[in-house]
Amino acid sequence: MNDILITLLIIIIKLGLIFAVVLTMAAYLVLAERKILARMQLRYGPNRVGPFGMFQPVADLIKMLTKEDVCPAGADKYLFLFAPGLAAVTALMSLAVVPFGPTIEIFGQQVPQVVCDLNIGVLYFLGLSSLAVYGIALGGWASNSKYALLASIRGLAQLISYELSMGLAVVPIIMAARSFSLTDIVMAQESLPFVLIYPETFLIFFVSVAAESKRIPFDLPEAENELVAGFHTEYSGMRFGLFFVGEYINMIILGSMTTIFFLGGWHGPLLPPIFWFLFKVLGVAFVFIWMRGTMPRFRYDQLMHFGWKVLMPIALLDVVVRGGFMVWSLGG
Amino acid sequence: MRDLWRDIKGTLEPFWVTLSYIFKKPVTIQYPEQKRTPYSRYRARIVLTRDPDGGERCVACYLCSAACPVDCISMQAAEDENGRRYAAWFRINFSRCIFCGLCAEACPTMAIQMTPDYEICNRDLLNLVHEKEDLLIDDGGKDNEYNFYRHAGIGVVNPRGGNEDETEPEDVKSLLP
Amino acid sequence: MATVLFYILSAIALTATLLCVTRRNPVHAIIYLVHAFFALALLFYVLGAPLVAAWEVIIYAGAIMVLFMFIIMMLELAPSQELQGLVWSRLLPVVLLSLTVLGATFAIIAFDPGGVDGIPVYFATPRDFGYTLFKEYALAVEVVSFQLLFAAVGGYYVGRTDKKKGGRK
Ligand code: SF4
Ligand code: SF4
Numbered sequence: 230m231n232d233i234l235i236t237l238l239i240i241i242i243k244l245g246l247i248f249a250v251v252l253t254m255a256a257y258l259v260l261a262e263r264k265i266l267a268r269m270q271l272r273y274g275p276n277r278v279g280p281f282g283m284f285q286p287v288a289d290l291i292k293m294l295t296k297e298d299v300c301p302a303g304a305d306k307y308l309f310l311f312a313p314g315l316a317a318v319t320a321l322m323s324l325a326v327v328p329f330g331p332t333i334e335i336f337g338q339q340v341p342q343v344v345c346d347l348n349i350g351v352l353y354f355l356g357l358s359s360l361a362v363y364g365i366a367l368g369g370w371a372s373n374s375k376y377a378l379l380a381s382i383r384g385l386a387q388l389i390s391y392e393l394s395m396g397l398a399v400v401p402i403i404m405a406a407r408s409f410s411l412t413d414i415v416m417a418q419e420s421l422p423f424v425l426i427y428p429e430t431f432l433i434f435f436v437s438v439a440a441e442s443k444r445i446p447f448d449l450p451e452a453e454n455e456l457v458a459g460f461h462t463e464y465s466g467m468r469f470g471l472f473f474v475g476e477y478i479n480m481i482i483l484g485s486m487t488t489i490f491f492l493g494g495w496h497g498p499l500l501p502p503i504f505w506f507l508f509k510v511l512g513v514a515f516v517f518i519w520m521r522g523t524m525p526r527f528r529y530d531q532l533m534h535f536g537w538k539v540l541m542p543i544a545l546l547d548v549v550v551r552g553g554f555m556v557w558s559l560g561g
Numbered sequence: 562m563r564d565l566w567r568d569i570k571g572t573l574e575p576f577w578v579t580l581s582y583i584f585k586k587p588v589t590i591q592y593p594e595q596k597r598t599p600y601s602r603y604r605a606r607i608v609l610t611r612d613p614d615g616g617e618r619c620v621a622c623y624l625c626s627a628a629c630p631v632d633c634i635s636m637q638a639a640e641d642e643n644g645r646r647y648a649a650w651f652r653i654n655f656s657r658c659i660f661c662g663l664c665a666e667a668c669p670t671m672a673i674q675m676t677p678d679y680e681i682c683n684r685d686l687l688n689l690v691h692e693k694e695d696l697l698i699d700d701g702g703k704d705n706e707y708n709f710y711r712h713a714g715i716g717v718v719n720p721r722g723g724n725e726d727e728t729e730p731e732d733v734k735s736l737l738p
Numbered sequence: 739m740a741t742v743l744f745y746i747l748s749a750i751a752l753t754a755t756l757l758c759v760t761r762r763n764p765v766h767a768i769i770y771l772v773h774a775f776f777a778l779a780l781l782f783y784v785l786g787a788p789l790v791a792a793w794e795v796i797i798y799a800g801a802i803m804v805l806f807m808f809i810i811m812m813l814e815l816a817p818s819q820e821l822q823g824l825v826w827s828r829l830l831p832v833v834l835l836s837l838t839v840l841g842a843t844f845a846i847i848a849f850d851p852g853g854v855d856g857i858p859v860y861f862a863t864p865r866d867f868g869y870t871l872f873k874e875y876a877l878a879v880e881v882v883s884f885q886l887l888f889a890a891v892g893g894y895y896v897g898r899t900d901k902k903k904g905g906r907k
Binding site for chain 1: 586588
């Protein structure tokens with residue numbers, strides 16, 4: 230019983246730590262994005278609240294919490310109130326399987342730096358990312374607004390389409406690591422990160438991940454100049470904030486996954502592993518922001534065309550070729 | 562094949578551009594600390610000016626009020642004992658003014674003028690209703706020398722027709738055939 | 739422990755399915771069905787088949803139900819007269835079901851973080867699962883995949899556009 234209690238305690242501590250770190254990180258990612266985007270457009274970005282605008286996220290939080298929580302007439306009330314939570318929770322839950330570092334020893338206890346090293350970690354992540362659709366779909370549908378509904382439909386189609394190529398792009402990695410567990414996948418990249426061995430798979434994965442994150446150039450579900458604000462048109466206050474923060478948590482998750490699958494996870498010289506991990510995740514997040522500052526939005530038919538007729542066949546071909554090569558090199 | 566190369570180049574090049582822009586100096590002017598000097602013909606706060614002799618220029622002709630597209634000028638005309646017209650009260654509602662400058666263009670006496678003072682925002686709308694006392698300044702504004710009554714109008718400075726560029730008023734009675 | 743969880747989860751799955759078939763609003767029905775799928779996935783997990791559990795969520799809850807929802811949204815089915823009822827009585831099932839599923843998930847993770855030692859009759863790691871599927875039942879898998887291929891080609895044939903006439907058949 231004592232063992233179970235300790236395990237439970239460790240899990241809860243880890244959960245608390247991760248939540249605190251990730252939520253703060255998400256909040257400051259918002260600030261970083263605004264700053265970086267601003268600099269790309271020769272502006273300063275937020276710099277009024279505190280030194281260098283450091284307290285901007287706090288100010289935003291206070292603003293959102295104190296705003297009125299509007300529920301439009303004719304909306305499906307419970308689903309409307311429930312959807313933002315779903316969006317944030319599905320994003321947060323993926324964190325459970327993310328390994329931040331190797332197992333360490335604290336007070337004689339072996340503590341793996343992951344909440345739960347599922348043996349099907351990859352599938353858990355894929356499953357949650359496919360569930361993330363529900364947040365935006367239900368939110369948009371329940372708003373009883375044509376813009377939100379259109380955005381949800383777009384979001385549904387987009388996420389389903391790109392999930393496919395994302396899943397397929399993970400397959401060579403699973404084949405190479407011979408495991409569904411994320412820790413094992415990182416372990417397999419001890420000497421060489423997979424991005425060097427599978428550059429084309431990395432490209433496919435990265436593009437699909439960018440599409441999954443619903444950010445420019447794939448931000449059709451919230452295309453501001455066509456659909457007001459997309460699926461969260463009708464949301465206000467902290468409910469909008471949940472959608473918003475969910476997007477950034479999602480960015481962190483997808484960055485972690487890219488790091489784990491392709492960039493060698495926590496492996497790196499000199500610095501402690503956890504720093505390498507954070508460093509890589511932030512690097513991926515920077516590329517996301519950079520992309521947002523650079524690219525225009527896809528048109529909807531281009532998006533679908535690219536997803537189904539270009540990315541998917543290439544991903545399939547990649548799986549077949551890589552798999553065939555692997556079987557051949559193992560000698561049948 | 563050429564097209565593919567062009568597309569790849571067209572996709573990657575912008576990334577370099579945006580990255581290089583991060584290290585450029587932002588062009589933002591940090592407003593409350595740094596203020597830009599507007600050009601002298603900038604259209605902002607409206608003033609009522611005085612002529613070189615120190616008298617009010619406005620003759621309460623209502624032309625500005627009529628020209629104003631948002632109807633934010635109102636006044637009451639009055640006359641003093643020698644027939645010189647003036648505004649008993651003159652009010653501009655700056656919460657409605659769109660700073661189009663049509664009033665200044667319409668004014669025959671150059672009384673109403675636009676100035677570059679743009680910082681007039683306020684938390685209370687009623688503070689934006691400026692009365693004649695708030696509008697009147699002790700200066701000639703853009704043309705300090707101009708005095709309407711030295712060119713036309715009834716005999717306030719000079720007797721009627723006594724100005725340099727004026728001819729004597731016709732004696733209507735002597736025009737009889 | 740496992741037995742208790744099993745019965746709780748089964749109860750949830752059954753209730754959710756029941757609620758699903760009695761809903762008038764199609765979207766609500768879908769949500770209950772997704773609930774049922776979750777409970778089902780957890781059941782599989784409890785019974786020692788984590789891979790099947792994951793597929794259940796990814797394919798059924800994550801893809802097929804989403805497609806259902808897509809269609810419903812596109813067709814814009816108006817919910818036929820909402821049944822009038824007390825507010826909490828409509829809210830209660832959702833809250834209860836979600837809470838129990840969440841609690842069960844947490845309990846599983848807490849008592850069995852690796853998902854390794856189970857109560858299972860037979861614990862199927864992804865590897866075992868793969869071997870069984872693609873070695874012992876390879877023929878069946880091939881047959882099924884061919885069927886799917888036929889279905890795909892058939893669908894493409896039925897939905898083809900007539901080039902000459904330029905219209906859809
Ligand atoms: S600037 Fe335009 S809007 Fe303002 S008072 Fe003059 S005429 Fe009216
Ligand atoms: S400000 Fe000028 S236009 Fe307006 S009433 Fe006075 S003289 Fe006339």
